[in-house]
Amino acid sequence: xxxxxKITMLGTGLIGMFYTMTLHDQRGKERVHAVYxxxxxxxxxFAKDWNIPAYYISMEEAINDPxxxxxxxxxxxxxxxxxxxxxxxxxxAILCTKPLARNALEAKELLGIVEKSGVFHAYLEDLxxxxxxxxxxxxxxxGDLGRILWVRSREAHSGPHSEWFWDVEQAGGGAIIxxxxxxxxxxxxxxxxxxxxxxxxxWTDTQVHPIEAEDNGIGLVKYENGAIGQFEVSWTFRGGxxxxxxxSGTEGSIWLDHFLRTGYEMFTTGSKGGxxxxxxxxxxxxxxxxxxEVHELGYVSMFNDVFNAMDNGTAPMESFYDGYxxxxxxxxxxxxxxxxxxxTVHIDNWRGINQGRAKAVTESFDANHFLVxxxxxxxxxxxxxxxxxxxxxxxxxIVKAGDRLEND
Numbered sequence: 001x002x003x004x005x006k007i008t009m010l011g012t013g014l015i016g017m018f019y020t021m022t023l024h025d026q027r028g029k030e031r032v033h034a035v036y037x038x039x040x041x042x043x044x045x046f047a048k049d050w051n052i053p054a055y056y057i058s059m060e061e062a063i064n065d066p067x068x069x070x071x072x073x074x075x076x077x078x079x080x081x082x083x084x085x086x087x088x089x090x091x092x093a094i095l096c097t098k099p100l101a102r103n104a105l106e107a108k109e110l111l112g113i114v115e116k117s118g119v120f121h122a123y124l125e126d127l128x129x130x131x132x133x134x135x136x137x138x139x140x141x142x143g144d145l146g147r148i149l150w151v152r153s154r155e156a157h158s159g160p161h162s163e164w165f166w167d168v169e170q171a172g173g174g175a176i177i178x179x180x181x182x183x184x185x186x187x188x189x190x191x192x193x194x195x196x197x198x199x200x201x202x203w204t205d206t207q208v209h210p211i212e213a214e215d216n217g218i219g220l221v222k223y224e225n226g227a228i229g230q231f232e233v234s235w236t237f238r239g240g241x242x243x244x245x246x247x248s249g250t251e252g253s254i255w256l257d258h259f260l261r262t263g264y265e266m267f268t269t270g271s272k273g274g275x276x277x278x279x280x281x282x283x284x285x286x287x288x289x290x291x292x293e294v295h296e297l298g299y300v301s302m303f304n305d306v307f308n309a310m311d312n313g314t315a316p317m318e319s320f321y322d323g324y325x326x327x328x329x330x331x332x333x334x335x336x337x338x339x340x341x342x343x344t345v346h347i348d349n350w351r352g353i354n355q356g357r358a359k360a361v362t363e364s365f366d367a368n369h370f371l372v373x374x375x376x377x378x379x380x381x382x383x384x385x386x387x388x389x390x391x392x393x394x395x396x397x398i399v400k401a402g403d404r405l406e407n408d
Contacts, residue, residue: 006033011074036062100323102172107327129298146251153183156237174213187229194352
C-alpha cells in the first residue's frame with residue numbers, strides 16, 4: 001500500500017534542493033510540506049521556488065508542524081544530533097543525510113535515540129542506490145563474480161559547495177567525512193554488510209587548501225573474510241566530479257563510471273552559459289552532462305526504497321546502524337592517518353556474522369598437481385602454471401594446440 005507522506009525538510013542547501021527535486025517528481029505521493037533554514041530570506045525563497053506551503057526559521061517548530069509525518073535532515077553535520085532528538089521526541093520518521101554524525105560516538109548516540117523511541121529511521125546514502133550500483137549488486141548477489149576479494153571506490157572533485165564543510169569542528173573532518181562515507185558504504189554493500197570490518201590503514205594530507213582538515217585521503221579497510229575495501233577521496237581533483245567503483249571477485253570483475261564518462265559528451269562555446277552537472281567547473285569546450293542527475297546519483301531509488309519500507313513496515317537498505325558502522329570505520333581511518341599504522345575498527349554491539357577468514361579455494365589439476373593458472377598463448381599453445389602437491393614447487397607446462405590436457 002502506498003501512503004501519502006508530508007515532509008519537513010531541514011535545510012535549503014544543495015542537498016535539500018536535490019532531495020526536494022526528487023521527492024516532488026517520483027512516486028507522486030511524497031511532498032515537502034514544510035521547510036526550515038536559519039536564514040529567513042533564503043527559506044522564504046526556497047518555499048516559493050518549490051511550492052512548499054510552510055516555512056520556518058525555528059527547527060523545533062518546523063519539525064512539529066502538525067501536517068508532517070516525516071523529517072528529512074539535510075543540515076550540516078554538527079546539527080544532526082539536535083534534529084534527531086527533536087524529531088524522535090515528535091514521534092516522526094527520520095531520514096538523515098550522510099554522514100550520520102561527526103564521529104562514531106555521536107553516531108551511536110543517534111542510533112540509540114531512534115531505536116529507543118521506536119521511530120522509523122533511514123540513512124540517506126544515495127550513492128549506494130545509483131542505477132549501476134544496484135544492477136551490479138544484483139549480479140554480485142547472484143554469484144556472477146564469485147567471492148568478492150576487493151572493492152575500490154573513488155570520489156573526487158574540486159571541493160564542497162558550502163562553508164561549513166571546510167570547518168573541521170562543524171563537519172567532523174574533511175574529504176574523508178564528506179566523500180569517504182560514500183565509498184566505504186559502497187564497498188560494504190559489495191563485500192557484504194554482515195561481514196565485520198576489522199582494521200584500517202589510511203593516509204591523509206592537506207595538499208592545497210588553507211584548512212585544518214584533510215583535502216585528500218586514501219584508505220584500505222580489511223574485512224573479516226579477507227576482502228579489502230579501498231577508497232580514494234579528493235577535494236583537489238579538477239575537471240568535474242569523478243565517481244568510479246571497481247569490484248573484483250574470484251569469477252569476474254565490474255568497472256563502474258557513474259558521472260564523468262557516461263556516454264554523453266557535448267562541445268559548446270559557452271556563449272549561453274548555464275548549469276551542466278554537479279561540481280562541473282566549466283560550461284565551455286568539451287563537457288560531460290548527465291542525463292538525469294538525481295537518478296544517476298541514486299536519489300530516486302533511495303527515496304523509493306525508504307518510503308516503500310516505511311509503508312510496508314520493513315527496514316530500508318540503509319539504516320542508522322549502517323551510518324554508525326561507517327562512522328566507526330572513518331574514526332579508525334583518522335587514527336591510522338595519525339599513527340601511520342593499521343588501526344582497529346571499534347564497533348559496539350556488532351550485529352553481523354562472525355565467520356572468520358575465507359579459505360582460498362585450491363583447484364586440483366591432477367593427482368599430483370594443483371592448478372595455479374591456465375593461459376592461452378598467442379601461438380595457440382596453452383601454458384599451465386602448476387604446483388606440485390608433495391614438494392610445493394611451482395612448474396610450468398606447455399600444451400600444444402590439439403593436444404589433450406593430461407587431466408581431461
